[in-house]
Amino acid sequence: MEKLLTWIDSKLMPVAYKLSNQRHMSSIRKGIVATLPLTIVGSFFVILLNIPIDGYAEFIAPYKSIIDVPFRFTVGILALYASYGIGAALSRSYELDEVSGGMLATVAFLISSIVPVQVTEAVEGVIGTGRYLNIANLSSSSLFGAIVASIIAVEIYRIMKQRNITIKMPDGVPPEVTNSFMAMTPALVVILLFWVIRHFLNFDINSVISSLLMPLKDILAGNSLFGGLLTVFLITFFWVLGIHGPAIMGPVIRPIWDMAIAENMDAFASGVAATELPNIFTEQFLQWFIWIGGAGATLALVVLFLTSKSKYLKTLGKLSFLPGLFNINEPIIFGAPIVMNPILAIPFILAPMVITTLSYFLTVSDFIPMLMARLPFTIPGPIAAVMSTDWSLMAGALVIVNFVISVVIYYPFFKMVEKQQLEKESESDIKAEIA
Structure with a gap:
């Protein structure tokens, strides 16, 4: 075990940190995370x-189309916001002007993702004649295209x-004016490049990238139990090594996660029924179902610590309970x-891993x-589980069941740790008395 930990510390951790801090990966993560306030607020309207x-x-029937507007302009065009966030974050890493x-x-993402539609026959009360942009192409389904277009544009x-x-x-000349003019020539190149690729060569970057990466999405954020367990294992495994699991997995999994929940929200x-x-x-x-108290379902361990005979573990339990x-x-x-x-x-x-498996089977069984x-x-x-599943009380009950299962799994290991800690505290008390 000691040799394994040494190998992980010397070989695996440097690679993991390097991947997490890689310029483009980090920018993707930051840009997508920047969209969180919009998608969270949009969720409340759903x-x-x-x-x-x-x-x-x-x-609310007479107002339904109005109440739906914030959702359409947040989650509905998620990729548009992400493209700006990624471009700004990558520019910042290069010490370029973030706004430019x-x-x-x-603009690279917009030109590469939307083809204006010409409407020649008006439909009364629906649409008139003219050219229109289909904002559906700016949704989470175009997130991979937004990532690629943003990186290429900033690199140019x-x-x-x-x-x-x-x-x-x-x-x-004021800095903001200088920055704008400095970005003018790159803007011309970026616009011409993506205009030719999409509108003359008819090459859809987003469709190609999505086709290549869709199998990965279907495994990690679709309906594959293997993919779900793999994600859970990797996140908890990295945490055990002292590495922030979601930070390491973020560049790969976060775009897929965001696309998955946006697809659910849009459907x-x-x-479409929640089931x-x-x-x-x-x-x-x-x-909500697995990270009860945080990654590793640690609220169960916190509660066990509250019952401990060890002073240290009990104090730690008290300090950790509210967070x-x-x-x-x-x-x-x-x-x-x-x-x-x-x-x-x-x-x-x-x-x-256990409660992921249980939650999966209850979900596919429509419970x-x-x-x-x-x-x-x-x-x-x-x-949150009740609110996020169209007010399903069964979802709230599942969280409680998963918590109880976690307590049962943690219990024997908690007792081992408690025994060790009590022995240490006993030795310290003896030394204190002798002194």
């Missing part, structure tokens, strides 16, 4: 449209600035510790609806 109160649906980089990324901006292929302004907003949504393994599935209730578990991960602890590492990985909203991670699990 919930607002589906409150299970008698007569409520009839009451974000703008270039956005960087290369042209490095080689001084820009318009320079005289000294004394639900279109009238018939396209994706089981969204981030929210893990957040754990709101799904923040760094105090218990580093205080127990779980990191590099072969005893607690076992239930930390095992408990989530539990799929997730149709994106709520802040600090909401206590049972409440």
